[in-house]
Amino acid sequence: MKTLVLQRLHKNFKNSGKLINALSDVSLEFDSSKVYGIIGPNGAGKTTLIKTVCGLIYPDEGNVFINGESLYPENFRLLSQIGAILEGSRNIFWNFTPIQNVKYFAMLKGVNLKTAIDRAVQLFRLFGLEDKINSPVRNLSQGMKQKIAIIISTLHNPTVLLLDEPTLGLDPVSSQNMQKLIKELSYNDGKTVILTSHHLDIIEKNCDYLVFMKGGKILSFDTIDNIKSRFSEKTYIITLKDGNDIKKIEKKIPKDGFGSFMQTINTLKVIDIETREATLEEIFIERGSYS
Amino acid sequence: MMGIIMAESYREFVYFKRYIFERISSVIMLVFIFLGFIYSSATFSNGEVIIDKLTVSQKLIGFTIWFFALDAVGHLGSALREDLHIGILEQIALTPYSLIYNMLGRSVARFIITFWNGVIILIIFNLIFELNISIPLNVLPILILTYLGLYGLGLFFAGLTLIFKRLGPITTITRFLLLIFTGAIIPLNYFPEIIQQASVLLPMTEGLKIIRELILNKVDFYHILFSAPMFYLMINSMLYFLIGIFTFLYLEKRARRLGTLGSY
Numbered sequence: 411m412k413t414l415v416l417q418r419l420h421k422n423f424k425n426s427g428k429l430i431n432a433l434s435d436v437s438l439e440f441d442s443s444k445v446y447g448i449i450g451p452n453g454a455g456k457t458t459l460i461k462t463v464c465g466l467i468y469p470d471e472g473n474v475f476i477n478g479e480s481l482y483p484e485n486f487r488l489l490s491q492i493g494a495i496l497e498g499s500r501n502i503f504w505n506f507t508p509i510q511n512v513k514y515f516a517m518l519k520g521v522n523l524k525t526a527i528d529r530a531v532q533l534f535r536l537f538g539l540e541d542k543i544n545s546p547v548r549n550l551s552q553g554m555k556q557k558i559a560i561i562i563s564t565l566h567n568p569t570v571l572l573l574d575e576p577t578l579g580l581d582p583v584s585s586q587n588m589q590k591l592i593k594e595l596s597y598n599d600g601k602t603v604i605l606t607s608h609h610l611d612i613i614e615k616n617c618d619y620l621v622f623m624k625g626g627k628i629l630s631f632d633t634i635d636n637i638k639s640r641f642s643e644k645t646y647i648i649t650l651k652d653g654n655d656i657k658k659i660e661k662k663i664p665k666d667g668f669g670s671f672m673q674t675i676n677t678l679k680v681i682d683i684e685t686r687e688a689t690l691e692e693i694f695i696e697r698g699s700y701s
Numbered sequence: 702m703m704g705i706i707m708a709e710s711y712r713e714f715v716y717f718k719r720y721i722f723e724r725i726s727s728v729i730m731l732v733f734i735f736l737g738f739i740y741s742s743a744t745f746s747n748g749e750v751i752i753d754k755l756t757v758s759q760k761l762i763g764f765t766i767w768f769f770a771l772d773a774v775g776h777l778g779s780a781l782r783e784d785l786h787i788g789i790l791e792q793i794a795l796t797p798y799s800l801i802y803n804m805l806g807r808s809v810a811r812f813i814i815t816f817w818n819g820v821i822i823l824i825i826f827n828l829i830f831e832l833n834i835s836i837p838l839n840v841l842p843i844l845i846l847t848y849l850g851l852y853g854l855g856l857f858f859a860g861l862t863l864i865f866k867r868l869g870p871i872t873t874i875t876r877f878l879l880l881i882f883t884g885a886i887i888p889l890n891y892f893p894e895i896i897q898q899a900s901v902l903l904p905m906t907e908g909l910k911i912i913r914e915l916i917l918n919k920v921d922f923y924h925i926l927f928s929a930p931m932f933y934l935m936i937n938s939m940l941y942f943l944i945g946i947f948t949f950l951y952l953e954k955r956a957r958r959l960g961t962l963g964s965y
Contacts, residue, residue: 423960432960461791464791466791466795466957466960466962467957467962468954468958486799501792502789506715510715514711515708519704
């Protein structure tokens with residue numbers, strides 16, 4: 411059974427009398443132990459989608475199924491299976507210490523206090539935060555705050571974890587740690603992890619599947635490898651001998667253009683040919699999908 | 702559900718500890734306001750200050766109940782606004798229950814804190830002015846019933862905060878209505894008949910009347926239990942509480958439908 415199923419979700423907002431399609435016939439299915447990346451330009455509907463799965467925004471039509479049970483109308487006990495980090499929100503109390511946050515959210519989510527504290531202390535230790543558990547969160551770095559937020563969001567051991575821009579504002583080292591944590595939560599703990607990011611390299615490195623949204627619609631949903639092979643041209647890096655000089659040229663060849671490409675290079679003195687697959691950034695940004 | 706109430710009580714107590722100076726200041730402020738009240742109703746005779754202990758006791762009880770009614774009516778809305786402002790509300794709303802339980806948890810915690818603040822103040826003034834106000838235990842159920850209605854009004858304003866975010870002076874207007882037209886500091890018989898009758902509709906009037914009877918006139922609780930003011934108090938408090946709950950639930954749903962639950 412799929413962990414999470416989104417069935418024909420529609421959501422419109424009115425802004426200054428204008429109707430905005432935030433979600434338009436969105437249907438998706440998600441498995442456990444997999445990481446899904448949602449990308450798309452600003453206003454694509456990514457955050458609306460995440461919030462609809464969390465019950466924070468009610469859809470106009472459609473439903474969300476978590477482990478086979480429907481979330482709407484208002485079957486909110488299913489939210490005990492969801493954990494989320496929301497972009498633009500604080501996610502944790504900055505005036506509390508990490509351990510006070512653990513106690514508050516454990517009680518809020520109905521988790522046994524002792525179990526929650528033990529699990530959190532273990533995770534704090536894993537992320538090198540054990541000496542910070544009694545410091546006010548406001549005094550900690552952005553990376554530490556984000557790690558604490560993730561620890562808190564997993565206290566109740568959710569089956570689905572939604573992370574809206576989880577690496578936003580993190581330095582490269584913290585960002586790498588965060589990515590490691592995301593993979594561990596998915597592959598070791600068996601969670602379905604769904605993340606959004608504007609950093610396509612992070613999506614490419616960490617996700618098994620990619621959802622591309624624009625204007626509230628799903629334009630593509632597939633494994634990253636399939637998307638790359640379907641959309642991309644391979645880039646050939648050709649090393650040539652030109653007189654006494656050695657030159658390197660890069661040429662992008664469409665999938666059906668290989669024959670004519672071979673005819674062209676037959677006339678040249680080719681020393682070596684390397685191939686490189688296009689990155690998601692090349693596929694989505696250079697092709698203008700984001701604009 | 703009990704966990705949510707526990708969590709919100711815990712939050713209130715962490716805030717209480719964290720902002721202890723603010724809490725102490727508010728008690729000191731209250732002491733000064735009471736001093737002003739007491740001496741403004743005192744008279745001079747042969748160079749001596751004469752304080753009418755009964756009037757002072759009545760005002761002290763009325764003002765204490767009103768002062769903490771301010772918290773009951775306004776705290777939930779302002780706490781919600783603070784959650785919206787710092788951006789934590791959506792994370793709190795990610796529980797398997799409605800936000801109404803968070804509000805109820807906070808109300809319980811605030812009521813406990815408020816109750817002890819009130820007790821401390823009454824003890825201080827009892828000692829200074831030898832007022833001999835002793836509070837019988839049977840005041841507690843009346844106090845709880847009175848505040849049930851007041852927290853109902855608080856829930857109503859909290860629900861409006863979810864949609865309108867800032868309510869402006871509407872809660873302040875309500876607070877002054879409660880101060881002036883419930884008999885807290887001005888005896889109700891000073892007002893025209895129509896205002897006296899309308900005052901029964903406010904959520905504090907009957908409760909205050911009964912509490913004064915129990916504390917100052919030492920009226921038997923069982924006599925009160927089957928009296929008309931008790932009947933009005935029960936109806937009034939239940940109505941305010943239910944209106945508060947249903948308004949909040951409706952407006953929470955509306956905010957989720959509009960997608961504005963977390964926006965400020």
